[in-house]
Amino acid sequence: MLKELADEILYENLCQEVEIYYNKTYDAEQSSDVFQRWKAKDPTLPVNLWPRIICSTDMGSVGKSVQADDFIQVLLAILVL
Numbered sequence: 001m002l003k004e005l006a007d008e009i010l011y012e013n014l015c016q017e018v019e020i021y022y023n024k025t026y027d028a029e030q031s032s033d034v035f036q037r038w039k040a041k042d043p044t045l046p047v048n049l050w051p052r053i054i055c056s057t058d059m060g061s062v063g064k065s066v067q068a069d070d071f072i073q074v075l076l077a078i079l080v081l
Contacts, residue, residue, distance in 0.1 A: 015039060018051045 018038060022031040037045045 017053050021051045
């Protein structure tokens, strides 16, 4: 149950960051469209429209630190946790 709660919180936070990115990058109409396509996991969303989010995670308990500068690296960092 704790893992599911953590996953839900992480997904909500990720969605908020992606929405912020699209709002800063595109006009209101295009931002909404691209965000909805991303959230729906639209396989036709071109790579150049994927969100670019700068973040980091610290795995101090195992002595590792991961810095990510795009969505794919964020997902890989999550898998390492």
